[in-house]
Amino acid sequence: MAIIKAKDLTYAYPIGTKHAFEDVTLDIEKGEFVILTGPSGCGKTTLCRCFNGLIPHFYGGRLEGEIEVVGMKVAEHQIHELAQHVGLVFQNPENQLFALSVEKDVAFGLENLGMPTEEIRKRVDWALQMTSIWDLRERAPYELSGGQQQRAAIASVLAMHPEIIVLDEPTSFLDPLGAQKILEIVNELNEKLAITIILVEHRLDLASRYAHRIIIMNNGKIVLDGEPRKVFDSEDARLAGVGIPKATRLFQILRDHGVSLGQVPIMSDEVSMMVKEALAHDRG
Amino acid sequence: MIEVKDVHYTYPNGVQALKGISLTLNDGEFIALMGQNGAGKTTLVKHFNGLLKPTKGEVLIDGVSTKDVSVATLARKVGFVFQNPDHQFFCETVEKEVSFALRNFGFDEESVKKRVDWALNLLDLTEYRDVSPFMLSGGERKRVALDSILAWDPEILILDEPTIGQDYAQKEKLRQFIVQLNAQGKTVIIVTHDIEFVAECKPRIILMADGRIVADGETTRVLTDLELVGHASLVLPEVARIFINLADLDMPREVVDIYDASRVLLERLGKTK
Numbered sequence: 001m002a003i004i005k006a007k008d009l010t011y012a013y014p015i016g017t018k019h020a021f022e023d024v025t026l027d028i029e030k031g032e033f034v035i036l037t038g039p040s041g042c043g044k045t046t047l048c049r050c051f052n053g054l055i056p057h058f059y060g061g062r063l064e065g066e067i068e069v070v071g072m073k074v075a076e077h078q079i080h081e082l083a084q085h086v087g088l089v090f091q092n093p094e095n096q097l098f099a100l101s102v103e104k105d106v107a108f109g110l111e112n113l114g115m116p117t118e119e120i121r122k123r124v125d126w127a128l129q130m131t132s133i134w135d136l137r138e139r140a141p142y143e144l145s146g147g148q149q150q151r152a153a154i155a156s157v158l159a160m161h162p163e164i165i166v167l168d169e170p171t172s173f174l175d176p177l178g179a180q181k182i183l184e185i186v187n188e189l190n191e192k193l194a195i196t197i198i199l200v201e202h203r204l205d206l207a208s209r210y211a212h213r214i215i216i217m218n219n220g221k222i223v224l225d226g227e228p229r230k231v232f233d234s235e236d237a238r239l240a241g242v243g244i245p246k247a248t249r250l251f252q253i254l255r256d257h258g259v260s261l262g263q264v265p266i267m268s269d270e271v272s273m274m275v276k277e278a279l280a281h282d283r284g
Numbered sequence: 285m286i287e288v289k290d291v292h293y294t295y296p297n298g299v300q301a302l303k304g305i306s307l308t309l310n311d312g313e314f315i316a317l318m319g320q321n322g323a324g325k326t327t328l329v330k331h332f333n334g335l336l337k338p339t340k341g342e343v344l345i346d347g348v349s350t351k352d353v354s355v356a357t358l359a360r361k362v363g364f365v366f367q368n369p370d371h372q373f374f375c376e377t378v379e380k381e382v383s384f385a386l387r388n389f390g391f392d393e394e395s396v397k398k399r400v401d402w403a404l405n406l407l408d409l410t411e412y413r414d415v416s417p418f419m420l421s422g423g424e425r426k427r428v429a430l431d432s433i434l435a436w437d438p439e440i441l442i443l444d445e446p447t448i449g450q451d452y453a454q455k456e457k458l459r460q461f462i463v464q465l466n467a468q469g470k471t472v473i474i475v476t477h478d479i480e481f482v483a484e485c486k487p488r489i490i491l492m493a494d495g496r497i498v499a500d501g502e503t504t505r506v507l508t509d510l511e512l513v514g515h516a517s518l519v520l521p522e523v524a525r526i527f528i529n530l531a532d533l534d535m536p537r538e539v540v541d542i543y544d545a546s547r548v549l550l551e552r553l554g555k556t557k
Contacts, residue, residue, distance in 0.1 A: 038451075040423040040451045172448050175320055175321055176479055176518050176519040177519060205480055245522070246480070246522035246523055246542055249542050250523070250546055253543075254546060254550065258554075259554060271526045278553055279533060
């Protein structure tokens with residue numbers, strides 16, 4: 001069943017006349033891991049703001065068409081209702097954390113809902129463990145590294161037990177190891193807890209291996225939507241100017257020169273395997 | 285030329301950020317400073333325009349110690365683009381932001397106008413001339429920050445994390461732009477975590493860990509060395525990973541970009557056809 005259903009969705013911010021996106025029709029299934037990408041200004045962040053009602057309730061503007069999230073019509077439900085089902089993680093964790101300890105930050109959303117203390121304790125501990133920051137629970141967020149802060153931001157969203165987590169370029173401020181750790185955690189939330197993931201990301205080399213589906217937007221429209229290998233191997237992906245994984249590009253260059261290695265790869269390990277097989281096959 | 289001679293730096297709170305750095309950066313070089321957060325990269329580059337002065341040792345810019353000149357004088361020669369553009373902005377419009385330093389340096393109005401037009405056009409910002417920098421997207425704000433430095437045409441350009449928030453096409457533009465500046469003889473120093481960007485640009489890499497330099501050399505050597513990369517908390521570029529896994533097949537190891545990779549693979553696979 002689709003957990004997000006958008007039909008002919010068009011939106012314009014209050015300032016300016018240009019549409020941020022146009023005629024977006026989209027079904028996202030429960031448990032899917034979707035990467036949403038495309039050039040800066042293509043409308044992907046704006047689209048994500050509809051998923052928890054920030055658009056239209058906070059930003060205003062003109063929203064046309066229909067969008068339903070977890071069975072609720074976004075236009076008819078308030079942000080605080082939608083936020084219990086859809087968690088949002090931003091690019092810069094500093095913008096999301098404000099309490100004096102990690103633990104208090106993670107508990108904040110639950111306290112706001114007036115949840116019993118015991119239940120809060122349970123959920124906070126669980127969220128801290130899922131994101132591997134249990135040991136840091138008493139530290140102040142500003143004392144943590146960027147990667148640890150981002151994990152704290154994910155924990156505070158996770159504690160709400162959302163069905164959907166939307167992450168808007170969560171790794172762009174992080175060092176490579178920190179980025180990898182975040183993506184691994186997000187993947188676990190998807191695989192173990194069946195949380196639907198929508199990841200806005202430019203760094204496709206790192207992230208693509210986890211995704212079931214890639215959606216590419218350009219100029220406010222969805223231009224490609226499908227299985228990662230198919231999407232990255234299409235001419236349209238190249239034209240949209242997204243960073244196709246190195247493994248896929250290398251495969252394409254070889255294929256253009258008449259060397260075909262089989263199925264389109266998206267990870268470096270796959271290319272190594274294919275080259276090994278090709279050479280072994282030849283010797284044998 | 286930048287000469288760094290046994291530089292130590294300790295912050296007022298007692299943190300020893302640099303523990304004996306010596307290096308020479310020649311005119312026209314393209315250098316990437318890499319390493320984990322807290323390794324001392326930003327502390328080091330802040331010595332290049334005199335924002336920080338060494339606790340011990342010295343930094344010479346074209347033979348003059350940074351201790352003997354003001355930051356304002358050094359700024360004319362060494363442009364510094366901060367990681368977070370918001371730390372740099374304070375004017376109401378993009379145009380005012382870009383022209384601010386020019387007026388400060390005493391350029392006449394006509395040159396100010398010419399340079400601003402040139403700089404805005406260069407980074408595709410002309411349409412935002414009258415817009416507040418704070419109304420722009422993260423990627424656009426970074427370009428305004430870069431533009432406001434480029435406008436006065438410094439000889440040495442320091443870019444702290446220039447690729448953050450930039451999409452693929454903008455990164456490609458930035459890469460071409462750096463190559464172009466380099467060809468004009470400018471020294472470009474980037475501080476970055478962006479392994480894939482560096483693998484495509486192939487600058488001289490200076491790798492830092494815990495306040496010291498742990499490696500200094502060509503991209504193909506530094507970023508294919510598992511031990512070094514691990515020591516600096518980085519990861520291998522995707523292409524280098526392919527070749528590390530092929531090491532037992534008598535393939536070259538020092539490959540980091542797809543063009544070299546395809547050449548090597550075509551040679552091996554083409555032959556066996």
